[in-house]
Amino acid sequence: MEGQLIATYRVVASAEQISAVARAIAIEQTAEVNEPLCATPPVSDRVVGRVEDIEPDGPDAFKVVIAYNAEVLAGEISQLFSVLFGNISLKSGIRLVAISASGLSLTDFPGPLHGIDGLRELVGATDEPRRPLLFGAAKPMGRSVAELAGYVHDLALGGLDYIKDDHGITDQGFAPFEQRVLACCSAVERANAKSGRKARYVPCVNAPLDQILDRARFALSAGAGGLLVSPLVVGMSAPRVLSSVTGLPVLAHPAMAGVYYSSPDHGIASDVVLGSLFRLAGADAVIFPGFGGRFPFTKQRCAAIDRALKVDMGGRATSLPVPAGGLTLDVVPEASAVFGRDVGFLIGSALYEMSPDLVANARHFSALTQSCVNVESH
Amino acid sequence: MEGQLIATYRVVASAEQISAVARAIAIEQTAEVNEPLCATPPVSDRVVGRVEDIEPDGPDAFKVVIAYNAEVLAGEISQLFSVLFGNISLKSGIRLVAISASGLSLTDFPGPLHGIDGLRELVGATDEPRRPLLFGAAKPMGRSVAELAGYVHDLALGGLDYIKDDHGITDQGFAPFEQRVLACCSAVERANAKSGRKARYVPCVNAPLDQILDRARFALSAGAGGLLVSPLVVGMSAPRVLSSVTGLPVLAHPAMAGVYYSSPDHGIASDVVLGSLFRLAGADAVIFPGFGGRFPFTKQRCAAIDRALKVDMGGRATSLPVPAGGLTLDVVPEASAVFGRDVGFLIGSALYEMSPDLVANARHFSALTQSCVNVESH
Numbered sequence: 001m002e003g004q005l006i007a008t009y010r011v012v013a014s015a016e017q018i019s020a021v022a023r024a025i026a027i028e029q030t031a032e033v034n035e036p037l038c039a040t041p042p043v044s045d046r047v048v049g050r051v052e053d054i055e056p057d058g059p060d061a062f063k064v065v066i067a068y069n070a071e072v073l074a075g076e077i078s079q080l081f082s083v084l085f086g087n088i089s090l091k092s093g094i095r096l097v098a099i100s101a102s103g104l105s106l107t108d109f110p111g112p113l114h115g116i117d118g119l120r121e122l123v124g125a126t127d128e129p130r131r132p133l134l135f136g137a138a139k140p141m142g143r144s145v146a147e148l149a150g151y152v153h154d155l156a157l158g159g160l161d162y163i164k165d166d167h168g169i170t171d172q173g174f175a176p177f178e179q180r181v182l183a184c185c186s187a188v189e190r191a192n193a194k195s196g197r198k199a200r201y202v203p204c205v206n207a208p209l210d211q212i213l214d215r216a217r218f219a220l221s222a223g224a225g226g227l228l229v230s231p232l233v234v235g236m237s238a239p240r241v242l243s244s245v246t247g248l249p250v251l252a253h254p255a256m257a258g259v260y261y262s263s264p265d266h267g268i269a270s271d272v273v274l275g276s277l278f279r280l281a282g283a284d285a286v287i288f289p290g291f292g293g294r295f296p297f298t299k300q301r302c303a304a305i306d307r308a309l310k311v312d313m314g315g316r317a318t319s320l321p322v323p324a325g326g327l328t329l330d331v332v333p334e335a336s337a338v339f340g341r342d343v344g345f346l347i348g349s350a351l352y353e354m355s356p357d358l359v360a361n362a363r364h365f366s367a368l369t370q371s372c373v374n375v376e377s378h
Numbered sequence: 379m380e381g382q383l384i385a386t387y388r389v390v391a392s393a394e395q396i397s398a399v400a401r402a403i404a405i406e407q408t409a410e411v412n413e414p415l416c417a418t419p420p421v422s423d424r425v426v427g428r429v430e431d432i433e434p435d436g437p438d439a440f441k442v443v444i445a446y447n448a449e450v451l452a453g454e455i456s457q458l459f460s461v462l463f464g465n466i467s468l469k470s471g472i473r474l475v476a477i478s479a480s481g482l483s484l485t486d487f488p489g490p491l492h493g494i495d496g497l498r499e500l501v502g503a504t505d506e507p508r509r510p511l512l513f514g515a516a517k518p519m520g521r522s523v524a525e526l527a528g529y530v531h532d533l534a535l536g537g538l539d540y541i542k543d544d545h546g547i548t549d550q551g552f553a554p555f556e557q558r559v560l561a562c563c564s565a566v567e568r569a570n571a572k573s574g575r576k577a578r579y580v581p582c583v584n585a586p587l588d589q590i591l592d593r594a595r596f597a598l599s600a601g602a603g604g605l606l607v608s609p610l611v612v613g614m615s616a617p618r619v620l621s622s623v624t625g626l627p628v629l630a631h632p633a634m635a636g637v638y639y640s641s642p643d644h645g646i647a648s649d650v651v652l653g654s655l656f657r658l659a660g661a662d663a664v665i666f667p668g669f670g671g672r673f674p675f676t677k678q679r680c681a682a683i684d685r686a687l688k689v690d691m692g693g694r695a696t697s698l699p700v701p702a703g704g705l706t707l708d709v710v711p712e713a714s715a716v717f718g719r720d721v722g723f724l725i726g727s728a729l730y731e732m733s734p735d736l737v738a739n740a741r742h743f744s745a746l747t748q749s750c751v752n753v754e755s756h
Contacts, residue, residue: 071551174425
C-alpha cells in the first residue's frame with residue numbers, strides 16, 4: 001500500500017492552540033492514543049497522520065492539511081471514510097473541506113467503473129454536441145408492480161435514458177423487489193424495441209447488508225441497466241462493490257448527506273461528501289439537490305459538487321452530476337449553464353404532474369433539453 | 379407488516395407554516411412526490427406518514443409527531459433509518475428528537491440478540507450485587523500481531539471482560555485481520571486457562587460490504603467472543619445481521635455519529651442515534667463518548683443515552699452503555715452514579731499509560747470498579 005490521502009480541515013481554534021489541535025486530529029484518526037504511545041516507529045512515522053500545513057483562515061480559524069498514509073487505509077473505502085472523519089465527528093469545530101486522492105493507487109481505490117463516458121456509451125448518447133442525460137423515476141411507493149412497470153415503459157418510450165426506482169422503494173409488499181425488477185426490466189425492453197433507443201432501468205438495491213449483493217445479482221440477471229444505492233445509509237463501500245460485482249453502473253443517492261454539512265463549523269462540506277467522496281467510492285453518477293428544487297441548496301454548492309466530480313483525480317473516471325429534488329423543467333436552461341453538457345437531469349414528480357400522458361411529458365422534457373443544447377451550439 | 383414507527387421531530391417554523399412543514403416531512407420521507415400524486419389510496423392512507431401531533435416548543439419551533447406504517451419500512455433497518463431522516467437531512471431546521479419502536483413487530487426489528495443480560499452471562503458476571511463490565515482495547519494501530527495478542531492476553535489475565543480491537547484496526551499490513559484474530563483468540567484462551575475467567579476477544583469487522591460477513595464468520599470460527607462494528611460507517615443494518623449470522627454479541631462504535639447531532643437545530647439527537655437507533659439496530663453494547671474524556675460530551679447526554687438503551691422498547695433486549703473516549707480511572711466513581719450497575723467501562727490508552735505492567739494495570743482497574751460496587755452496596 002503506497003501513496004497518501006490528503007485531507008484539508010477548517011479548524012476553529014486560537015493561534016496558541018492550533019498546532020496541538022492539528023496534531024490531535026492526526027492522532028485521533030489513526031493511532032487513537034495519547035502522545036506517549038505514538039512516539040516510536042512504526043506508529044510515529046507510518047500510522048499517525050502528518051500535519052503538512054497550517055494557515056490562518058479568518059479570525060480564530062485555520063486550514064489544516066493532514067496526510068494519511070495509504071497503509072492506514074488498508075485499501076478499504078469504509079476505513080478511508082472513518083479515517084477522514086469518524087472519531088473527530090465527535091469533537092466540534094472541525095470541518096473537512098477538501099480531500100485529494102490523487103496519490104492513492106488506482107488498484108486500492110479505483111473510483112467509478114463507468115464514469116460519465118461509460119454512462120453515455122451505455123445509452124448511445126455519445127454524439128456531438130453532447131446532450132444532457134435524462135433521468136426519471138418510477139414512483140411513488142404504493143403503486144403496484146404493473147403500475148410502476150408502466151411508468152418505466154412510458155418514460156423510456158418518451159426518450160429518457162435512465163429510469164430509476166425511488167430510493168425508498170426497496171422490498172415493500174406494494175411492489176416486492178424481484179417482481180418489480182422483472183416487470184420493469186421487461187417494460188424497458190419493450191419500450192426500447194419500439195423506440196430503437198437504449199433506455200435503462202435502474203432498481204434500488206438499498207437493503208440490509210446480507211441482502212444487497214443478492215439483490216444486485218438478481219437485478220443483473222433480470223436485465224437491469226444500473227443500480228441505485230444510498231451510500232450513507234448502507235455503507236460508503238457500496239457503489240464500487242456493486243459495480244465490480246455486477247459490471248453495472250451505480251447511481252448514488254444523497255439520503256442522509258445533509259447531516260454531514262448542516263453545521264457551518266463542523267462536519268464534511270457538501271462538495272466533499274457528495275462530490276469527492278462519492279466519486280472515490282465509485283459512484284458513476286451522483287444525485288444531489290439541484291438549486292431551484294425543494295431543498296435549500298445554492299448554485300455555488302452545485303457548482304462545487306460538479307467540479308469535484310469532474311476534476312482530475314489521479315486518473316480516475318469522472319462521475320456524472322445529477323441535480324434533482326423537485327426540479328421542474330423551468331430550471332433546465334439555467335442548470336445547463338452551471339453543469340455544462342455533462343450532466344444528468346433527474347425530473348421526478350414534475351413529469352407526472354404535467355399531463356396524464358407520461359410518454360408525451362417525457363418527450364417534452366427531452367425536446368426541451370435538446371433545444372438548450374442547440375441554442376448553446378449555435 | 380403491521381405496526382408503526384413513531385418519530386418526534388423538533389421543527390423550526392412559524393405558527394402559520396408548521397402544518398404544511400409537518401405534512402411535507404411526512405410525504406418527503408415516504409412517497410416523495412408533490413401533493414396531487416399522494417392524494418389517493420394506498421399512497422394516501424398506507425404510504426404517507428401521518429402527522430399525529432403538533433405542539434409548540436419555544437418561539438418559532440414545534441414538536442411534530444409522525445407515525446410511519448411498518449409496511450413502508452419493509453422490515454429493513456436500512457430503510458427505517460432512511461425513512462426517519464434520509465431526505466429531510468437535506469433540508470434545514472428539522473431535528474429528530476425521539477423515536478418509539480414499541481409498535482413494530484419483534485420479527486421485523488428484533489433489536490439486540492444478547493443485550494445486557496446476555497453480555498453478563500457470556501463472561502460469567504451475573505452475581506449480585508452486579509458489577510460493571512470491563513472493556514479494554516488492543517492498540518494502537520502499528521503494533522504487530524504478536525504485540526496485540528500479548529495485550530489481549532494481559533488485559534484478559536488482569537480481569538477485563540471484553541477486549542476489543544480499535545475500530546480503525548481492520549486489515550492493515552501491520553496486523554492483517556486473519557492472523558490477528560487467530561492470535562488474539564488464542565491469547566485470550568491462554569489467559570482464561572490461567573485465570574479461570576471467561577474474558578472474550580472482540581475483533582473489529584469494519585470492512586467493505588462484500589467482506590464484512592466473511593470476516594465475521596472467520597472470527598466466529600477462530601473463537602472470537604464478539605464483533606465490533608461502526609454502523610454509521612458500514613451501514614445501520616450491520617449489528618443485527620452480524621449477530622444473527624454468527625450468534626456473537628455486537629459492540630457498536632460511534633464513529634461518524636457526531637455529524638448527526640452537531641447542529642443544534644438539525645439532524646438527529648445523540649440519544650436517538652447512539653441510543654434508540656443503535657439498540658433497535660441490534661447493538662448489544664454501544665460505545666459512546668463518556669463525560670470527562672477527550673470528547674465534548676455532557677453528563678446529561680450520557681444519561682439520555684443510558685435511558686434510551688434501557689427503557690422499555692416493546693420487549694426488545696436492553697443494550698449495554700459503554701462510555702469511552704479517553705476515559706481515565708478517576709471518572710469511574712462518578713460514572714457509576716450516572717449509569718448504575720449495568721454499564722461497561724472502556725478504558726483504552728489510560729491502561730497502557732499507568733505502568734509498563736498491563737496485567738497489574740488491568741487488575742487495578744478491576745479492583746477500583748469493584749470497590750465502587752462495594753461502597754454502593756453498603
